[in-house]
Amino acid sequence: MTSLEIFLVLAGLLIGSGIDAAADRFAREESWIRGRSRCRACDRRLVWFELIPVFSWLAARGRCRTCKAPIGGSAPLTELAGSAIAIAGVLCAPPDTLVLTVLLGWLLLALxxxxxxxxxxxxxxxxxVLALGILMDAATHPGDWPLHAAGAVIGYGLLWLVEVMYRRLRGRDGLGRGDAKLLGALGMWVGVTGLAPVLLIASLAGIAAALSMSIRQSSALSATTAIAFGPWIALGGFAVWLIQIGAPEFSGGFY
Ligand SMILES: [Zn+2]
Incomplete structure (x- = not known):
């Protein structure tokens, strides 16, 4: 491994930690940058050895050291995901697209x-995601930009159409406009030919997640069950991009 690869894999843990904290603050409508981390239950400031990715959570067995309030597993999972994204990039991406690929993965993890x-x-x-895609396109294969721009426009248009038709037929929201924007931005990366596999992976993963959620909560899955579709679009987009750069023979030589 090169020193850049080792740096990205280790930085992934810290980036994941930052993403988990920032997402938490965003959800609570607090400032994104709120200074030092505190225990959510007792408001005690955390000291440095409680902020080591994954390790601190395991060492404290997922509880606050003083008030013993359970700390959810989202922090260590997001930290591991941040590192796993870098490892996937190292395994699949050629050196000229490694950094852009890992940055894409981290942005998708935050989303x-x-x-x-x-x-x-x-x-x-x-x-x-869109801006990085334009940068990647310009830096690596500028001649293909029409395929990628078409991917962005059709990706956005497709989910926009689903969103509008669903609202018209069912009288309530099924998809958010953010989902269409995300698929459009990813279309800039995977091009128009990559959209179908992204949607296939996203749908299968989304259905699997909804089923496992309904089994855990032992409730029947209905058309009104709210699930976030964005994470599965993100997963599909990153997987298809990795296949396109790692194994171009599976994507018809397209990338
Ligand atoms: Zn506490």
Whole structure:
């Protein structure tokens, strides 16, 4: 492994930790940057050895050291995901797209963490996915930009159409506009040919997640069950992008 690869994998833990904290603050409508971390239950300031990714949570067995309030598993899971994204990038991406690929993964992780808590996908983060996609396109294969721009427009248009038709037929919201924006931004990465596999992975993963949620809560899945679709679009988009750069033979030589 190169020193850049090791740096990205370790930085992933810290980035994941920051994403989990920022998503938590966003969901509570607090300032994104609120200074030092505190226990949610007793408001005690956490000291440095309680802020080590994954390790601190395991060492304290998922509880606050003083008030013993349970600390949810979202922090260690997001930290591991941040690192796993970097590892996936190292395994799949050629050196010229490694950093952009890992940055895409971290942006998508932030979108997923916020969507799971609030059912919102902030425009600023979706715009970041689009901007990075334009940068990646210009830096690596500028000649293909029409395929990627078409991916962005059709990706957005497709889910916008689903959203509008669903509202007209059922009289309530099924998809959010943020989902259309996210698929459009990812279309800039995977191009028009990548949209169908992204949607396939997103739908299967979303259905699996909704089923496992209804089993755990032992409630029947109905058409009104609210699920966040953004995390599964993000997952599908990142997986298809990794396949396109890691195994171009599976994507018809397209990338
Ligand atoms: Zn506490």
């Amino acid at each position: 997923a963490a916020i969507d799971l808590r609030t059912y919102l996908l902030p425009d600023a983060l979706n715009a970041g």
